[in-house]
Amino acid sequence: MSAEKIRNIAIIAHVDHGKTTLVDLLLQAGGAYRENQAVAERAMDSLDQERERGITIKAKNTAILWRDYTINIVDTPGHADFGGEVERVMKMVDGVLLLVDAAEGPQAQTRFVLRKALAQGLAPVVVVNKIDREQADPARVHDKVLELFLELEANEEQFEAPFLYGSAKEGFFLRALDDERDGVLPVLETIVDHIPAPKVEAGEPFRMLASNIDWDDYVGRVAIGKVLSGQVQKGDRIWRLARDGSRTAAKVTKVFQYSGVAGSGESAVGEAGNIVGLAGFEDVDIGETLAAVEDAEALPFVEIDPPTVQMQFSINDSPFAGKEGKYVTSRQIRDRLMREAKTNISIEVGDSDKAGVFNVAARGAMQIAVLVEDMRREGYEVLVSRPRVITKRDENDVLVEPFETLYVEVPEEHVPGVLKSLNARRGEMTHMEANAAGATLIEATIPTRGLIGFEFELLNMTSGHGIMSHLFKEYAPRTGEIAGRTSGTLVSMDTGVAMAYSLDALETRGKLFVGAGESVYEGQIVGENPRADDMPVNPTKEKHLTNHRSSGDGKGIQLSPPMKFSLERAIEYIAPDELVEATPKNIRLRKRVLCATQRKREARKAGA
Numbered sequence: 001m002s003a004e005k006i007r008n009i010a011i012i013a014h015v016d017h018g019k020t021t022l023v024d025l026l027l028q029a030g031g032a033y034r035e036n037q038a039v040a041e042r043a044m045d046s047l048d049q050e051r052e053r054g055i056t057i058k059a060k061n062t063a064i065l066w067r068d069y070t071i072n073i074v075d076t077p078g079h080a081d082f083g084g085e086v087e088r089v090m091k092m093v094d095g096v097l098l099l100v101d102a103a104e105g106p107q108a109q110t111r112f113v114l115r116k117a118l119a120q121g122l123a124p125v126v127v128v129n130k131i132d133r134e135q136a137d138p139a140r141v142h143d144k145v146l147e148l149f150l151e152l153e154a155n156e157e158q159f160e161a162p163f164l165y166g167s168a169k170e171g172f173f174l175r176a177l178d179d180e181r182d183g184v185l186p187v188l189e190t191i192v193d194h195i196p197a198p199k200v201e202a203g204e205p206f207r208m209l210a211s212n213i214d215w216d217d218y219v220g221r222v223a224i225g226k227v228l229s230g231q232v233q234k235g236d237r238i239w240r241l242a243r244d245g246s247r248t249a250a251k252v253t254k255v256f257q258y259s260g261v262a263g264s265g266e267s268a269v270g271e272a273g274n275i276v277g278l279a280g281f282e283d284v285d286i287g288e289t290l291a292a293v294e295d296a297e298a299l300p301f302v303e304i305d306p307p308t309v310q311m312q313f314s315i316n317d318s319p320f321a322g323k324e325g326k327y328v329t330s331r332q333i334r335d336r337l338m339r340e341a342k343t344n345i346s347i348e349v350g351d352s353d354k355a356g357v358f359n360v361a362a363r364g365a366m367q368i369a370v371l372v373e374d375m376r377r378e379g380y381e382v383l384v385s386r387p388r389v390i391t392k393r394d395e396n397d398v399l400v401e402p403f404e405t406l407y408v409e410v411p412e413e414h415v416p417g418v419l420k421s422l423n424a425r426r427g428e429m430t431h432m433e434a435n436a437a438g439a440t441l442i443e444a445t446i447p448t449r450g451l452i453g454f455e456f457e458l459l460n461m462t463s464g465h466g467i468m469s470h471l472f473k474e475y476a477p478r479t480g481e482i483a484g485r486t487s488g489t490l491v492s493m494d495t496g497v498a499m500a501y502s503l504d505a506l507e508t509r510g511k512l513f514v515g516a517g518e519s520v521y522e523g524q525i526v527g528e529n530p531r532a533d534d535m536p537v538n539p540t541k542e543k544h545l546t547n548h549r550s551s552g553d554g555k556g557i558q559l560s561p562p563m564k565f566s567l568e569r570a571i572e573y574i575a576p577d578e579l580v581e582a583t584p585k586n587i588r589l590r591k592r593v594l595c596a597t598q599r600k601r602e603a604r605k606a607g608a
Contacts, residue, residue, distance in 0.1 A: 523594025
């Protein structure tokens with residue numbers, strides 16, 4: 001197969017604009033499903049968390065064999081925390097399918113990924129999706145996309161990108177709004193006509209950049225990338241050019257080709273222009289070059305936004321440690337974190353100065369929450385701290401911290417509240433405008449630490465109507481303090497089972513995080529105190545029977561349902577002296593130091 005018959009594209013869209021549904025449609029059109037085979041919805045979102053959250057977390061690739069073309073499709077994440085996934089796949093493709101909602105238009109995250117794609121010189125094809133929605137205004141969205149192209153300094157060819165209109169849900173796309181419906185055919189034809197074939201270096205020996213890493217249970221690490229020149233097959237001896245300049249040789253044990261919903265299948269040969277996976281390199285890393293000759297030049301790799309937040313992972317030392325999980329030792333936790341760092345280039349893992357405590361740095365709290373959730377499901381027990389931003393000293397020895405460009409879209413009536421919150425978090429508004437749908441778009445520069453917990457505040461403030469996205473901007477001198485949580489906590493003084501009788505009395509003190517019958521331990525946070533200080537309470541106290549009170553008294557106690565935290569919410573809620581205990585069965589909030597007497601002693605020491 002010649003490179004002329006290959007098309008490599010990435011799909012770019014904001015969260016929930018229909019990207020994964022469109023991929024499912026294209027797979028169907030390319031014959032990925034047999035006639036009698038059920039079509040799997042969200043076929044490319046293979047991770048459990050992707051299906052549950054309705055977002056794409058890992059960049060994945062597949063291929064459609066249509067007519068005599070191979071169309072390689074890379075599905076990329078739309079959430080800012082997974083920007084590292086997006087940036088590296090730009091090296092594998094020659095064009096992008098920009099998917100935009102016909103009502104909402106291009107969103108902040110679309111802007112981030114599109115900027116990266118246009119800067120790489122990739123050819124865009126624009127798909128305006130969901131034109132069957134009531135609020136759809138495809139003509140307005142067409143103009144908005146062109147405005148965005150101008151703003152992001154698209155070249156003339158990119159500005160002349162073809163537009164398609166349709167509904168992935170209904171299964172049709174049109175070149176013009178008054179065309180006849182012809183299924184997904186216009187999309188496939190436009191990709192073949194407008195996305196250039198991959199440029200290959202004719203006559204040159206094999207070279208490939210590892211843009212992604214996969215894992216295969218039989219052969220281990222698999223380096224995925226686009227073959228830039230030559231070809232490769234099983235048994236070939238090729239060189240790995242590491243990013244530190246070292247060069248090592250190894251034999252290719254397997255060549256993978258990606259197609260349909262089955263994922264990867266073994267291929268006889270990896271040809272120039274195609275996206276393939278190569279096994280045989282135990283330590284291959286993203287950004288490294290694989291080449292047929294030792295003195296080959298290393299290929300440039302896209303710079304990735306640096307990690308901006310750090311959290312600490314440690315072994316679970318609560319009284320319930322080891323009762324709910326399978327992997328509980330520090331060695332098991334360390335091995336799992338190191339494995340994650342090898343396949344996820346935007347996460348960095350290091351040992352701290354304390355035994356059994358590890359530093360994990362990432363692009364955002366959500367990215368780390370996804371990792372912790374994966375670990376919980378795999379049977380790990382782990383303690384995690386509140387995220388803190390990574391600060392450093394600049395060349396003038398000034399303390400600098402990371403800042404982000406924040407984009408917020410809210411209904412007009414919520415603007416004053418949002419601006420007040422941004423001000424309290426040291427954010428500075430740089431632009432504000434109203435859109436045709438009646439929402440207000442706010443652009444602001446804000447320190448990364450001001451973003452911790454902001455998403456939940458925005459959702460509560462706007463009753464779920466606020467949308468936000470953010471991109472790393474720069475390191476700049478640290479701004480003033482940002483007020484943290486204003487409430488205190490109710491901390492259990494005892495270990496045992498929470499009783500309805502004692503919880504009934506505690507409900508008058510604040511919100512409860514545990515229900516009757518749940519096991520609690522000393523130092524666990526069982527509720528929120530509206531006042532700023534922490535209050536010791538005993539949720540395990542039973543009602544004592546007397547001559548005047550029978551055991552039947554109080555049976556009619558009606559407790560309000562306890563407040564249950566998602567992992568992300570718990571991580572952003574806790575104070576610096578608190579931790580989240582994540583096990584396969586529970587998410588608990590607790591004090592770092594469980595013993596009340598010891599906490600007082602340490603507080604006195606810190607005060608002195």
